[in-house]
Amino acid sequence: xxxxxxxxxxRRNWAPKGPKEDKLEFQAVVDEALPNTxxxxxxxxxxxxxxTISGRMRRFYIRILPGD
Numbered sequence: 001x002x003x004x005x006x007x008x009x010x011r012r013n014w015a016p017k018g019p020k021e022d023k024l025e026f027q028a029v030v031d032e033a034l035p036n037t038x039x040x041x042x043x044x045x046x047x048x049x050x051x052t053i054s055g056r057m058r059r060f061y062i063r064i065l066p067g068d
Contacts, residue, residue, distance in 0.1 A: 004015045026051075038063060 028041035028049065037058060041051045053064060 030064055030066050033064065033066060 026041075026043045026047075026049065028043040028051065030039050030041050032040040034040060034050075037052075037053050039051045039053075041049050043049055053062070057064075
């Protein structure tokens with residue numbers, strides 16, 4: 001009996017990507033925890049920022065509370 005179509009897929013050449021150039025890093029204090037892992041923070045220079053956490057912090061369920 002003949003096999004049905006499909007099942008064969010092409011493999012893509014996968015290579016790890018380097019660090020992103022457009023990311024910004026700040027030292028800040030969390031003012032307010034918002035839904036969907038978003039935070040209202042105040043940076044050292046007084047700038048108020050809407051921030052999110054990195055993938056590893058999300059993956060390992062690291063808690064971030066106001067004042068951190």
